[in-house]
Amino acid sequence: MIKTSISVIILFSIVTALVFLYFAEDLAEGLCxxxxxxxxxxxxxxxxxxxxxxxxxxxxxxxxxxxxxxxxxxxxxxxxxxxxxxxxxxxxxxxxxxxxxxxxxxxxxxxxxxxxxxxxxxxxxxxxxxxx
Structure with a gap:
């Protein structure tokens, strides 16, 4: 149960980071x-x-x-x-x-x-x- 919760947290963190990186370039472009x-x-x-x-x-x-x-x-x-x-x-x-x-x-x-x-x-x- 604890291993599953940790795996879900890690997976969620990775997905969140990838989504942020995907949109970060467009966000930076908007400042220019x-x-x-x-x-x-x-x-x-x-x-x-x-x-x-x-x-x-x-x-x-x-x-x-x-x-x-x-x-x-x-x-x-x-x-x-x-x-x-x-x-x-x-x-x-x-x-x-x-x-x-x-x-x-x-x-x-x-x-x-x-x-x-x-x-x-x-x-x-x-x-x-x-x-x-």
Missing amino acids: ENKIYETYLSPDQSLKAVTFQRDCGGTDGATTQISILDASQSLENRAGNVFVVAGAPKHQAPDITWNSDQEVTVHYQTDGSEIKAETHWGAKIPLKINYQ
């Missing part, structure tokens, strides 16, 4: 705010690169971020999927040039201080991302 700075359409206008400021309040400060999205997709309240650097866009935002429908250049000289600087994006038709 994205403000679009600039949007760059690909040559065939099927994709877009969105440069935006993400501010999560507190002592973290604003960051400049870039997400690659389908052209019809809206920027969600999520972190950038290809590029993140400390500082507001008015000081940090790089220009973006689409070289082709499968290649984009972010005009930013990477030095290792970036939080994120992906070189590829997408699975079906991979997009190459250059930094210079």
